[in-house]
Amino acid sequence: MGRGFLLMLMLMSMLIALPAAAQIYKYTDADGNTAYSNQPPDGVQAQPVELPPLNSVEPQTPAAPAPETSSREQPGNAYEVLELTGLPTTEALRANNGTFTVSVLIKPRLQGAQLFRLLLDEQPYGQPSNVPILQLVNIDRGEHSLAVQVISGDTVIQQSPFVTFTVQRVHTN
Known part of the structure; x- marks a missing residue:
């Protein structure tokens, strides 16, 4: 398998697992870039990020079919x-x-x-x-x-x- 496919598979796995994570943390890495993680890194000041509630869709029961007309x-x-x-x-x-x-x-x-x-x-x-x-x-x-x-x-x-x-x-x- 190609590197691109594996990278995409890993990214999709992270996205699927992300909603299950209890908390997201924001911090500044050693290069001064803002980074996010689901675990606070050791020895770095990390701030918890408040996330909006997840969207959910309730399953709908199919409507009764309309009577057929000629x-x-x-x-x-x-x-x-x-x-x-x-x-x-x-x-x-x-x-x-x-x-x-x-x-x-x-x-x-x-x-x-x-x-x-x-x-x-x-x-x-x-x-x-x-x-x-x-x-x-x-x-x-x-x-x-x-x-x-x-x-x-x-x-x-x-x-x-x-x-x-x-x-x-x-x-x-």
């Missing part, structure tokens, strides 16, 4: 935040080949087997994905609308508002 009974807004980011709304999006990415801002995180599905001009676009960064490829120039849905199977759980944006493509011959 995806059709989900509330209208299962997510606090669901929106697309990364699209300019006041100026044209420059994408010479029509390819760009958008991000999904969602809170809380996407749940279980739910997926994101883009709607481009109110039509499903691409394959559903659980990744919050989505790519659009070869989008024609002009004005478009884009939204994202959270789906579970064929059921739409929630949909973001549509964002209207303009794609600017420069064609060179």
